[in-house]
Amino acid sequence: MNYNWDWGVFFKSTGVGTETYLDWYVSGLGWTIGISIVAWIIALILGSVLGVMRTVPNRIVSTIATVYVEIFRNVPLLVQLFIWYFLVPDLLPENLQEWYKQDLNPTTSAFLSVVVCLGLFTAARVCEQVRTGIQALPRGQESAARAMGFKLPQIYWNVLLPQAYRIIIPPLTSEFLNVFKNSSVASLIGLMELLAQTKQTAEFSANLFEAFTLATLIYFTLNMSLMLLMRLIEKKVAVPGLISVGGK
Amino acid sequence: MRIVPHILGVAIAAAALISTPVSAAELTGTLKKINDSGTITLGHRDSSIPFSYIADASGKPVGYSHDIQLAIVEAIKKDLNKPDLKVNYNLVTSQTRIPLVQNGTVDVECGSTTNNAERAQQVDFSVGIFEIGTRLLTKTGSSYNDFDDLKGKNVVTTAGTTSERIIKAMNADKQMGMNVISAKDHGESFQMLESGRAVAFMMDDALLAGEMAKAKKPTDWHVTGTPQSYEIYGCMVRKDDPAFKKAVDDAIVGLYKSGEINKIYAKWFTQPIPPKGLNLEFPMSPELKKLIENPNDKPAPEKKA
Numbered sequence: 001m002n003y004n005w006d007w008g009v010f011f012k013s014t015g016v017g018t019e020t021y022l023d024w025y026v027s028g029l030g031w032t033i034g035i036s037i038v039a040w041i042i043a044l045i046l047g048s049v050l051g052v053m054r055t056v057p058n059r060i061v062s063t064i065a066t067v068y069v070e071i072f073r074n075v076p077l078l079v080q081l082f083i084w085y086f087l088v089p090d091l092l093p094e095n096l097q098e099w100y101k102q103d104l105n106p107t108t109s110a111f112l113s114v115v116v117c118l119g120l121f122t123a124a125r126v127c128e129q130v131r132t133g134i135q136a137l138p139r140g141q142e143s144a145a146r147a148m149g150f151k152l153p154q155i156y157w158n159v160l161l162p163q164a165y166r167i168i169i170p171p172l173t174s175e176f177l178n179v180f181k182n183s184s185v186a187s188l189i190g191l192m193e194l195l196a197q198t199k200q201t202a203e204f205s206a207n208l209f210e211a212f213t214l215a216t217l218i219y220f221t222l223n224m225s226l227m228l229l230m231r232l233i234e235k236k237v238a239v240p241g242l243i244s245v246g247g248k
Numbered sequence: 249m250r251i252v253p254h255i256l257g258v259a260i261a262a263a264a265l266i267s268t269p270v271s272a273a274e275l276t277g278t279l280k281k282i283n284d285s286g287t288i289t290l291g292h293r294d295s296s297i298p299f300s301y302i303a304d305a306s307g308k309p310v311g312y313s314h315d316i317q318l319a320i321v322e323a324i325k326k327d328l329n330k331p332d333l334k335v336n337y338n339l340v341t342s343q344t345r346i347p348l349v350q351n352g353t354v355d356v357e358c359g360s361t362t363n364n365a366e367r368a369q370q371v372d373f374s375v376g377i378f379e380i381g382t383r384l385l386t387k388t389g390s391s392y393n394d395f396d397d398l399k400g401k402n403v404v405t406t407a408g409t410t411s412e413r414i415i416k417a418m419n420a421d422k423q424m425g426m427n428v429i430s431a432k433d434h435g436e437s438f439q440m441l442e443s444g445r446a447v448a449f450m451m452d453d454a455l456l457a458g459e460m461a462k463a464k465k466p467t468d469w470h471v472t473g474t475p476q477s478y479e480i481y482g483c484m485v486r487k488d489d490p491a492f493k494k495a496v497d498d499a500i501v502g503l504y505k506s507g508e509i510n511k512i513y514a515k516w517f518t519q520p521i522p523p524k525g526l527n528l529e530f531p532m533s534p535e536l537k538k539l540i541e542n543p544n545d546k547p548a549p550e551k552k553a
Contacts, residue, residue, distance in 0.1 A: 002487050003350055004369045015413055017420035086439070101445045106402050106429045109445075187407075190429045190440075196407065199343060200430070203408030206366040208347055 028197030042119025051130025072124035085113040110191040133164030173230040278492035287334040291357030297458030300359040303522035312516040313358040323499035358483040373482035375543040380452035381475025404446035461526040
């Protein structure tokens with residue numbers, strides 16, 4: 001295959017202002033991290049609430065959470081993103097719609113769509129993990145708390161959740177990494193995160209393989225460090241004798 | 249073994265004799281590959297209206313560039329004396345087109361690919377097949393008629409295009425405070441314009457005419473503004489394969505010399521086109537006329553507005 005390799009391409013000028021291609025990657029990485037962190041906070045809070053809802057002894061409450069999970073887990077992420085980006089703004093009242101579409105910076109509106117989309121999507125998955133975490137605990141935990149006179153919120157807050165979270169740290173870690181990888185859908189609604197900048201670099205420079213190789217390395221390094229960080233947290237919060245840590 | 253050189257000599261002489269009749273058509277590179285496999289693979293697009301796009305359920309491409317591509321196939325059939333040459337179609341996107349030509353999946357790609365210096369590092373371009381200006385699509389009767397009217401406004405363009413580069417550079421150089429949105433394809437760019445997210449859509453004028461033709465009410469929109477650059481589209485072939493490039497070039501120049509190109513142009517730009525039967529009403533520009541008179545494979549000269 002006759003391809004002209006040029007690894008120096010990242011230091012070349014993009015022709016836009018004084019930026020080099022490397023500057024684009026740096027700003028893209030910033031957006032990727034920003035989207036992922038905000039979406040993860042939404043997912044963790046909402047997912048925990050839903051996870052608790054699925055386990056409480058109340059049919060209606062647990063059904064609501066189940067319906068939520070099935071809807072958000074079974075519709076493709078990209079379809080959900082297009083709904084949030086193209087459809088939902090059109091449902092706003094007329095004057096709010098105009099402000100949202102024209103006066104609000106397009107990057108801001110794309111950012112809002114993507115964090116809401118990714119947050120709600122991931123919440124469905126976090127919910128399932130919180131639920132399994134709670135259900136994995138021995139029934140005696142809840143019964144003992146009840147016998148000691150704890151109210152339902154207290155049982156969850158003081159007894160069940162602190163143990164459940166510790167159990168589910170490993171699957172929660174992969175969900176956390178998924179958020180970073182899934183954040184690349186933002187490139188399809190014009191938000192210049194890491195993948196969008198990579199594609200732009202590939203198009204402008206015609207050095208496609210270099211562009212995507214660098215992006216691969218950045219995603220890999222980012223996710224690898226996050227994984228190690230989560231490992232560390234898991235060790236730090238471990239309760240001796242409760243569960244084994246790090247698979248060892 | 250004194251006899252070896254003799255045998256070798258005879259063999260060489262014989263080989264030379266045998267090969268003499270076909271030496272004029274000594275095949276190398278892509279031509280040899282096409283000849284040996286009996287197939288040629290064409291790269292095409294799916295939504296570059298009216299250059300190369302899919303208009304019906306058959307999945308076969310149609311369009312101006314596609315007709316040129318078919319003329320190339322006819323010429324190669326004649327060159328290789330292979331009337332039953334099989335044609336394979338391979339859909340490409342703006343991200344895949346260059347690597348697929350390079351790695352041999354696609355033999356020739358005719359779509360809406362601008363010939364520029366960066367791409368010429370990776371592939372060779374045929375003689376130019378079209379020339380466009382980068383302009384704006386805005387609402388008819390709105391106050392946005394040229395680039396100066398766009399200060400502080402939302403402007404959409406398609407990611408990975410020359411227009412994206414030009415408008416971002418213009419925004420930085422002239423400090424116009426525009427919000428440039430990069431949509432993933434022309435269809436989505438137009439959607440951003442139609443839904444009011446952007447006041448103008450910057451793109452190649454011929455493609456803008458194509459998008460306009462797809463609109464709910466085409467008369468609501470118009471192509472406007474001073475062209476910020478001129479660009480020449482070419483067909484892409486593998487680098488350093490002069491024989492194949494010459495075959496492609498000769499076929500295209502043949503269309504220009506015979507005047508056949510005018511018929512192809514009229515078919516796609518001044519007559520109703522599939523799938524909706526809309527007429528783009530896009531007469532041939534003086535730039536394209538000049539290119540057809542003097543075919544060449546150079547990128548368009550840089551023009552700073």
